[in-house]
Amino acid sequence: xxxxxxxxxxxxxxxxxxxxxxxxxxxxxxxxxxxxxxxxxxxxxxxxxxxxxxxxxxxxxxxxxxxxxxxxxxxxxxxxxxxxxxxxxxxxxxxxxxxxxxxxxxxxxxxxxxxxxxxxxxxxxxxxxxxxxxxxxxxxxxxxxxxxxxxxxxxxxxxxxxxxxxxxxxxxxxxxxxxxxxxxxxxxxxxxxxxxxxxxxxxxxxxxxxxxxxxxxxxxxxxxxxxxxxxxxxxxxxxxxxxxxxxxxxxxxxxxxxxxxxxxxxxxxxxxxxxxxxxxxxxxxxxxxxxxxxxxxxxxxxxxxxxxxxx
Amino acid sequence: xxxxxxxxxxxxxxxxxxxxxxxxxxxxxxxxxxxxxxxxxxxxxxxxxxxxxxxxxxxxxxxxxxxxxxxxxxxxxxxxxxxxxxxxxxxxxxxxxxxxxxxxxxxxxxxxxxxxxxxxxxxxxxxxxxxxxxxxxxxxxxxxxxxxxxxxxxxxxxxxxxxxxxxxxxxxxxxxxxxxxxxxxxxxxxxxxxxxxxxxxxxxxxxxxxxxxxxxxxxxxxxxxxxxxxxxxxxxxxxxxxxxxxxxxxxxxxxxxxxxxxxxxxxxxxxxxxxxxxxxxxxxxxxxxxxxxxxxxxxxxxxxxxxxxxxxxxxxxxxxxxxxxxxxxxxxxxxxxxxxxxxxxxxxxxxxxxxxxxxxxxxxxxxxxxxxxxxxxxxxxxxxxxxxxxxxxxxxxxxxxxxxxxxxxxxxxxxxxxxxxxxxxxxxxxxxxxxxxxxxxxxxxxxxxxxxxxxxxxxxxxxxxxxxxxxxxxxxxxxxxxxxxxxxxxxxxxxxxxxxxxxxxxxxxxxxxxxxxxxxxxxxxxxxxxxxxxxxxxxxxxxxxxxxxxxxxxxxxxxxxxxxxxxxxxxxxxxxxxxxxxxxxxxxxxxxxxxxxxxxxxxxxxxxxxxxxxxxxxxxxxxxxxxxxxxxxxxxxxxxxxxxxxxxxxxxxxxxxxxxx
Numbered sequence: 001x002x003x004x005x006x007x008x009x010x011x012x013x014x015x016x017x018x019x020x021x022x023x024x025x026x027x028x029x030x031x032x033x034x035x036x037x038x039x040x041x042x043x044x045x046x047x048x049x050x051x052x053x054x055x056x057x058x059x060x061x062x063x064x065x066x067x068x069x070x071x072x073x074x075x076x077x078x079x080x081x082x083x084x085x086x087x088x089x090x091x092x093x094x095x096x097x098x099x100x101x102x103x104x105x106x107x108x109x110x111x112x113x114x115x116x117x118x119x120x121x122x123x124x125x126x127x128x129x130x131x132x133x134x135x136x137x138x139x140x141x142x143x144x145x146x147x148x149x150x151x152x153x154x155x156x157x158x159x160x161x162x163x164x165x166x167x168x169x170x171x172x173x174x175x176x177x178x179x180x181x182x183x184x185x186x187x188x189x190x191x192x193x194x195x196x197x198x199x200x201x202x203x204x205x206x207x208x209x210x211x212x213x214x215x216x217x218x219x220x221x222x223x224x225x226x227x228x229x230x231x232x233x234x235x236x237x238x239x240x241x242x243x244x245x246x247x248x249x250x251x252x253x254x255x256x257x258x259x260x261x262x263x264x265x266x267x268x269x270x271x272x273x274x275x276x277x278x279x280x281x282x283x284x285x286x287x288x289x290x291x292x293x294x295x296x297x298x299x300x301x302x303x304x305x306x307x308x309x310x311x
Numbered sequence: 312x313x314x315x316x317x318x319x320x321x322x323x324x325x326x327x328x329x330x331x332x333x334x335x336x337x338x339x340x341x342x343x344x345x346x347x348x349x350x351x352x353x354x355x356x357x358x359x360x361x362x363x364x365x366x367x368x369x370x371x372x373x374x375x376x377x378x379x380x381x382x383x384x385x386x387x388x389x390x391x392x393x394x395x396x397x398x399x400x401x402x403x404x405x406x407x408x409x410x411x412x413x414x415x416x417x418x419x420x421x422x423x424x425x426x427x428x429x430x431x432x433x434x435x436x437x438x439x440x441x442x443x444x445x446x447x448x449x450x451x452x453x454x455x456x457x458x459x460x461x462x463x464x465x466x467x468x469x470x471x472x473x474x475x476x477x478x479x480x481x482x483x484x485x486x487x488x489x490x491x492x493x494x495x496x497x498x499x500x501x502x503x504x505x506x507x508x509x510x511x512x513x514x515x516x517x518x519x520x521x522x523x524x525x526x527x528x529x530x531x532x533x534x535x536x537x538x539x540x541x542x543x544x545x546x547x548x549x550x551x552x553x554x555x556x557x558x559x560x561x562x563x564x565x566x567x568x569x570x571x572x573x574x575x576x577x578x579x580x581x582x583x584x585x586x587x588x589x590x591x592x593x594x595x596x597x598x599x600x601x602x603x604x605x606x607x608x609x610x611x612x613x614x615x616x617x618x619x620x621x622x623x624x625x626x627x628x629x630x631x632x633x634x635x636x637x638x639x640x641x642x643x644x645x646x647x648x649x650x651x652x653x654x655x656x657x658x659x660x661x662x663x664x665x666x667x668x669x670x671x672x673x674x675x676x677x678x679x680x681x682x683x684x685x686x687x688x689x690x691x692x693x694x695x696x697x698x699x700x701x702x703x704x705x706x707x708x709x710x711x712x713x714x715x716x717x718x719x720x721x722x723x724x725x726x727x728x729x730x731x732x733x734x735x736x737x738x739x740x741x742x743x744x745x746x747x748x749x750x751x752x753x754x755x756x757x758x759x760x761x762x763x764x765x766x767x768x769x770x771x772x773x774x775x776x777x778x779x780x781x782x783x784x785x786x787x788x789x790x791x792x793x794x795x796x797x798x799x800x801x802x803x804x805x806x807x808x809x810x811x812x813x814x815x816x817x818x819x820x821x822x823x824x825x826x827x828x829x830x831x832x833x834x835x836x837x838x839x840x841x842x843x844x845x846x847x848x849x850x851x852x853x854x855x856x857x858x859x860x861x862x863x864x865x866x867x868x869x870x871x872x873x874x875x876x877x878x879x880x881x882x883x884x885x886x887x888x889x890x891x892x893x894x895x896x897x898x899x900x901x902x903x904x905x906x907x908x909x910x911x912x913x914x915x916x917x918x919x920x921x922x923x924x925x926x927x928x929x930x931x932x933x934x935x936x937x938x939x940x941x942x943x944x945x946x947x948x949x950x951x952x953x954x955x956x957x958x959x960x961x962x963x964x965x966x967x968x969x970x971x972x
Contacts, residue, residue, distance in 0.1 A: 089480070095701055
């Protein structure tokens with residue numbers, strides 16, 4: 001069960017403090033700060049998953065991040081340490097708590113820009129968007145953009161070296177995939193995420209995933225229009241366009257496994273499925289910059305290197 | 312008996328709709344399989360021929376579903392509108408769809424195993440529970456129309472708010488449910504058609520049996536009784552038939568707003584009165600309306616996004632309804648009571664003064680007391696600065712916006728005589744929402760002032776449109792509300808498309824739409840407070856009008872009041888108040904509906920008392936809801952609009968249930 005929902009249920013228990021007496025915020029905060037074992041590292045609050053993942057990738061523990069349980073389920077890596085404080089929903093990170101934590105830096109996606117003037121008195125606000133949001137670009141380079149933005153952000157918090165090292169590591173990870181897939185049969189890929197028996201999200205040539213496929217010289221089977229984040233919702237019949245393709249399904253592997261087992265007519269009529277050219281990958285976020293690209297590279301290379309299974 | 316002079320007009324509408332539907336059907340089918348191959352593909356398709364399989368297992372069942380769903384919902388809507396004598400009665404009104412939706416949301420997030428029962432089973436359980444709640448609440452009032460509608464609306468709001476909270480916290484997991492919630496006709500085989508068709512046939516036969524009682528229910532309850540009708544019995548029969556139709560349809564295909572409202576309204580606007588004919592024509596119009604809409608959607612190049620049919624019905628239905636509304640005559644007697652009777656309170660002035668003092672104390676408490684994740688704590692003196700920085704704008708915005716919306720709701724309910732009237736369904740909120748959505752998708756970094764400007768521009772556009780409409784003769788009261796409903800359906804469509812598109816910006820929008828004070832700054836709170844005080848100070852100017860409104864147009868006119876002018880001014884006032892509150896705290900908060908009802912049920916009947924009491928109630932509810940929302944599951948926050956419904960809903964239900972008949 002997901003954390004936010006769990007806390008809805010367990011709220012009455014944690015409120016026992018009300019009966020035992022009123023402890024002031026003033027006592028609670030310094031105690032918490034010393035528990036963190038503060039070093040000379042920058043104290044950073046991350047207000048969205050992309051920022052949290054990129055900060056963690058630099059080897060820095062953020063003070064706080066939003067929807068941590070959901071992050072562990074959908075983002076998975078980099079692993080988020082247990083002592084990172086929960087900030088609440090990504091759409092409404094708790095301002096009072098951020099103020100109480102008193103971070104030196106507040107890193108957040110430009111979507112939250114409306115908060116910037118109110119957060120500025122607490123700490124230095126850094127807007128961080130690792131995804132290249134440029135409408136009309138058929139083939140944006142999210143990897144280069146993600147690396148540049150990460151280096152820029154790292155510079156602002158004094159972690160330049162860590163950023164350079166991480167960018168190198170990601171490039172090496174993707175290159176390792178090239179080696180692994182040296183004998184790939186060249187079939188184009190449909191990268192999809194099954195929604196229900198009829199529909200899927202499909203990721204196109206302007207997606208983060210495509211940048212990784214480019215390094216491996218693998219074509220995308222989907223050439224239709226997609227959103228600025230590189231995805232589109234389609235009905236499954238639209239995958240007919242490339243019968244020689246292979247399908248990679250991202251997230252909710254149980255759902256795809258069930259759909260295959262139930263032999264839903266339109267889905268199972270597709271040539272790739274009939275011929276067993278399908279791979280199931282766990283959840284990977286499609287707009288979080290280098291950490292997401294690295295996760296995709298590792299999981300996809302491993303899956304694609306394995307032989308097809310007969311249905 | 313009134314004769315149906317307008318039958319030809321209705322037949323023309325039907326012919327046009329069905330012709331349009333058939334043409335679009337042919338176009339879409341030909342795109343899939345050449346005309347000559349239709350029969351072969353429909354009867355047998357080889358297992359590797361994707362197009363033929365699509366035609367047989369996806370396209371054809373989808374056509375059948377569109378017809379079935381449209382027919383069932385329009386029939387249910389027609390029955391409900393007759394039985395409850397309210398033009399706004401529709402499948403959503405009784406809480407059936409919302410109950411089914413909530414049950415599915417709960418099952419998806421917490422008990423995925425329950426979905427093994429089948430989506431239909433889970434949805435039917437939810438729909439049944441919702442109906443049981445409505446029946447239980449209105450039982451003691453012998454299922455009078457006002458009570459049933461009010462209970463239904465509350466159950467609907469309540470389920471909706473809970474489902475919205477689940478959505479807000481789990482939207483990453485619920486995309487499948489979004490498709491269903493947006494009215495999804497997509498099929499992968501004939502199973503759902505086979506499920507729905509025989510059940511709806513039974514419903515159709517049953518509704519044939521209640522034509523006479525329905526005709527009588529259209530009269531006043533007293534009149535119907537004197538003609539030998541068991542009013543409660545007939546109404547139960549009608550409700551059950553409608554609910555069964557809605558329950559099965561919702562279970563199979565999801566939530567479709569608008570068809571159930573628009574189908575019957577279109578037929579009525581053409582002047583059809585006779586019950587049997589009215590039911591039949593509504594059913595047919597509903598079926599073809601949905602088919603046409605659905606075929607139209609399939610014709611669109613769906614490379615980018617998939618339009619959910621249910622939400623898109625508004626695209627076709629709304630303009631049609633707007634065009635026909637001025638021709639709409641009230642076909643049944645409106646509900647007599649504008650609200651539920653209750654004893655009048657003695658010495659309202661003193662009670663209101665004491666209530667104001669209590670509210671002030673609560674206001675201070677919301678600033679000082681908070682929860683930090685482990686303890687409840689009162690801020691010490693040196694922490695007050697922080698508390699004031701973060702808590703004061705939110706508490707003040709909640710208090711004043713709540714009061715403003717409740718006053719707007721009070722004016723609307725008195726002015727239209729419709730107990731379901733509320734600023735939230737006026738369309739102004741929808742306008743503000745559209746403005747904010749457009750901004751969100753046209754710029755990556757929207758500052759708060761840009762958001763306010765966009766919301767304000769959207770609200771203003773709708774405001775001017777509505778004022779222009781209200782100046783035209785034929786647009787007043789219920790008709791304006793129907794226009795508002797049509798506009799909200801359009802916003803609903805856009806929200807549904809965004810949800811099903813899994814856009815990463817969705818979370819932001821969901822929070823704002825849910826009625827959150829999160830972004831309120833001190834300047835905005837101050838502005839809201841100013842408007843609230845101005846409204847309170849100016850309210851004595853309209854007390855007399857509000858007291859006169861329920862007396863009816865002729866009486867007021869004979870007292871020398873310029874009726875048209877009065878309507879126009881009252882409406883403009885409501886719209887401005889709604890726009891102010893919406894821009895600051897978002898479009899969803901049902902204080903505008905609840906405030907005036909609670910005030911009346913507490914015994915404040917005259918305009919001056921009701922308006923002030925409603926303002927106090929509305930302010931208090933939103934204030935407390937905001938405070939609880941900020942603290943209950945700290946550091947997570949429940950938007951005040953949702954918390955309001957969860958908090959205020961039971962209070963109103965208790966008031967309804969407590970009353971003696």
